[in-house]
Amino acid sequence: MRLFQGAQDRRHAKALQEQLELIEAELMTHLDFASPVADAPARYLMEAGGKRIRPMLTLLTSELGEGPNELVRRAAQAVEMTHLASLYHDDVMDDAKLRRGVPATQTVWSNSVAILAGDLLFARASTLVSGMGEEAILLQARTFERLCLGQLHETVGPQPDEAPIPHYIQVLADKTGALIATAARMGVMFSSAPAEYADAVMEYGERIGVAFQLVDDVIDLSPKKEQTGKRAGTDLRAGVATLPLLLLRERAAAGNAADAELLARIDAGVAAIADGADPSVLDPEVTALREHEVTRETEETARRWATDAVAALDVLPKSSVKRALERMADSIVNREG
Numbered sequence: 001m002r003l004f005q006g007a008q009d010r011r012h013a014k015a016l017q018e019q020l021e022l023i024e025a026e027l028m029t030h031l032d033f034a035s036p037v038a039d040a041p042a043r044y045l046m047e048a049g050g051k052r053i054r055p056m057l058t059l060l061t062s063e064l065g066e067g068p069n070e071l072v073r074r075a076a077q078a079v080e081m082t083h084l085a086s087l088y089h090d091d092v093m094d095d096a097k098l099r100r101g102v103p104a105t106q107t108v109w110s111n112s113v114a115i116l117a118g119d120l121l122f123a124r125a126s127t128l129v130s131g132m133g134e135e136a137i138l139l140q141a142r143t144f145e146r147l148c149l150g151q152l153h154e155t156v157g158p159q160p161d162e163a164p165i166p167h168y169i170q171v172l173a174d175k176t177g178a179l180i181a182t183a184a185r186m187g188v189m190f191s192s193a194p195a196e197y198a199d200a201v202m203e204y205g206e207r208i209g210v211a212f213q214l215v216d217d218v219i220d221l222s223p224k225k226e227q228t229g230k231r232a233g234t235d236l237r238a239g240v241a242t243l244p245l246l247l248l249r250e251r252a253a254a255g256n257a258a259d260a261e262l263l264a265r266i267d268a269g270v271a272a273i274a275d276g277a278d279p280s281v282l283d284p285e286v287t288a289l290r291e292h293e294v295t296r297e298t299e300e301t302a303r304r305w306a307t308d309a310v311a312a313l314d315v316l317p318k319s320s321v322k323r324a325l326e327r328m329a330d331s332i333v334n335r336e337g
Contacts, residue, residue: 012320016059019068023055023076030077030124041109041117045084048100053212054079054183057328061184061201063321065193074128075186078140081125083179086147088118093155094238135189143182150174157241165246169210177209200315204325207309212332214302217242219336221290233286237279239270243301247294262288299333306333 031046033039055076062072090096091104092111098104106114122144129140150171158167184205188198220235220242235242245266252260262285269282289295306329316322 012063016056016063016068019059019073020052020056023059023073023080024052026073027077027080030081030128031121033120038117038120041105041113042120044102044105044108044117045087045099048102050084050100052080053328054083054180057180057183057205058187060321060324060328061187061197062191062193064188064197064201064316064319065191067191069191071132071190072187074132075136075190076183078125078128079179079183079186081121081128082140082144082147085118085121085125086151086175086179088114088121089151093151094240132190136186139182139185139189143178146174146178150176150178164241165243165250168241168243168246172210172213173206176213177206180209180212181205196315200312201325203312204309204329207305207312208329208332211302211305211309211329214243214298214305215333215335217244217298218295218302221286221295222336223290231279232290233282236266236286236289237270237273237282239274243298244289244292244294247297248289248292251294262292302333306330 031043033042058072058076058079059068062068088105091099092106092114096104129136154171158164181202184201185198188201221233223232248259248263252263266285269285272281273279309329310326313322313325
């Protein structure tokens, strides 16, 4: 993700990369458990790599004040650790087979070990935040609550009187947007940046979080396994509701015969896979959904969320930091994996 351009910006980028490497090293220290039973699974996903979007965002927004310092780095570590913890739980609940190109934690150990490893990381993240003041503790607690609510609402699904698409967007805002928003706010909080920037970067963070997940819905249908690390249509085959599928259902319910026929084929294929059929049974439907205009509509929806995220930054002064945040939003909606 190239956020800086020009000689001066490249020096800026190098300084931030050095800070990110410090965060990475310190994170590994915080994931050190005396018990070997805990140590290996707790480190597993951290060692598998990742984009580190959240700590980078914390570092970036700290540049709106005095820049990275010990508290900023600690906040970035706590946010990334919280994110990692949520992945352990998500993979168990989704029965995921892969994460970051490696077998999901529960397939290496067990569901119970994966859940407990996630719990350990949540505990360590809370320990990090505990010495950072009441505002940080409250922000971390509220963020954790939203993560849980998002997962709960996704698991239960929309209520009978609730529209599926707004419900889905709220799940994305809670499960992904909330933590990215917290990452952005903490950079402002601990760098002595002007207080009026906090709400702006938090709104930005939540909106790019939703955009990120909507782009993931499109990437899920991508045939480029070498980039995504997953088979095209992994979510679709597992019966996971993504925005392209929800839009297709909406069109089918409105009476579009062709959409209703495609939806019936998808539902039949998902049911067959659940009964043990080879996942390839759904290959034609994955291709059809990828080429359908609902997937283009999903891409446009992601772009609108990213555009609104950038608009939330209007209160920020023109600077290399603001330009980097704008490029981050653009990179998120234009990525392919």
